[in-house]
Amino acid sequence: MRLGLKLKKESKPPQEQQQEQATQEFKFDFIFFNSNQQQQFENQDSKQFKLIIQKKNTKEQMIIYKDYVYIGETQNNKMHGDGKIYIKQYDAYCNNNYFIFEGQFKNDEINGKGIEYYGKTNNKKVEGVFQKLSLIEKFQEYNQDGSILIKQPNLQQSQLQQSFIQEDRNNNKMFRIKSGVKQTPPQPQQQKSQIKQNDKWTKYDVELSKDHLSSLLSEKAINDQIIEAYLNYINYVDSEKFFNLKSLPEIQAFKRTLIIPYFLFEQQKLDILTYYAEFSYLKGQFWLVYQQIFVIINSNGHWILLEILFEGQDIKMKVYDSSSKKKPIFYVTSCKHVWNMIEPIIKQNNLAISWKSKDIIVVECPQLSQPNDSGIFICAYIKYLISNISLDQITQEVINNIRKTELFNIVKKEK
Secondary structure (H helix, E strand, O other): OEEOOOOOOOOOOHHHHHHHHHOOOEEEEEEEEOOOOOOEOOOOOOOEEEEEEEEOOOOOEEEEOOOEEEEEEEEOOEEEEEEEEEEOOEOOOOOEOOEEEEEEEEOOEEEEEEEEEOOOOOOEEEEEEEEOOEEEEEEEEEOOOOOEEEOOOOHHHHHHHHHHHHHHHHHOOOOEEEOOEEEOOOHHHHHHHHHHHHHEEEEOOEEEEHHHHHHHHOOOOOOHHHHHHHHHHHHHHHHHHHHOOOOHHHHHHOOOEEEOOOHHHHOOOOOHHHHOHHHHHHOOOHHHOOOEEEEEEEEOOEEEEEEEEEEOOEEEEEEEEOOOOOOHHHHHHHHHHHHHHHHHHHHHOOOOOEOOOOOEEEOOOOOOOOOOOHHHHHHHHHHHHHOOOOHHHOOHHHHHHHHHHHHHHHHOOOO
8 A cells, every 4th residue: 555646666676776876976895804814815605704885085994894893094905094993792692782992903903092982972981092902001081971080090009900800800799999999899789689680681782571571471562672672683683694694696685684773763872873873984874785674663552664765865665564454644654753763864964865755655464363462563574574575474373483482582581
């Protein structure tokens, strides 16, 4: 079902048209290399690769690899000179702790003076001399609000603090340092904290609990935390699959998936310009790297899925709704909400891209039979769309399996 006027027929597939436009300003190359020696090979089988993007009329490059995005000066397609890097550091539960560094690089490694930032923000954390991911000399440290935290300590105080840290690490105790004095939290508080922690855990960057597991095993509606964990899981798996491909034809045929976080709509953490700051080299156009882009919307407890199609200078939106008997104004309002979130990128970079309410397609897709299943259907739609499987294959049995098996395994505390 289309809303408004009929969509114009495209002379070329969206992905092909988009790539043609991108090559007018940016050049995309896949470079294969040996991870140990960082040498390039003509034989591409069984080698790692990274995407090198070169903007016309500039010496800087953008390098996209499995665990990082780099923007800056290069030498022989390696990080070398001044630049900025966004490194993904995953723990055992796939929580991502970004390491953001701006400064000097040498032979594909951090090496020299620079600044570490507080995650994906513009707030400085520490200035100093770095080697790889280690701070070897500190000049200045900052609070998250930008104020100075600690002036450069004298050598005696630094050695004293370091001895306290080493001592407590060896004893596996919790500690904190304040003005050179070691303070160990009282034992009763530590036990209370431990008990509380057993009921809650963080996985795929989302705080989860036993209540979430209970809702999956029952017929209750799932909340945004479960859905966000699943979407982060999809983004993580997509990156793993892509950078494990072994041949250029496979890489070029692969459609990368990006699911925009739900919290960006609520403006609870970061705005979209800050969250996708690593794409500033591309004028914010993350859709030049990702071919399948999705967002989710919640309206009064009901979830719908939107797919954003960047076609030349136009944006079209496909709507996947498990209860689609709604008035057109509902979908216009939902898509307008998404456009308002994306528009700052368009305005900031003076991009000639627009969206109109006529460019909405409501897709016929399987409908829910249980009122609390809209969130599960969102997960099913995404799973089948990125796997290129017809949505007609989604049955109630599939929904039940996703709820009680797939989502349960993603949310549970175990790895």
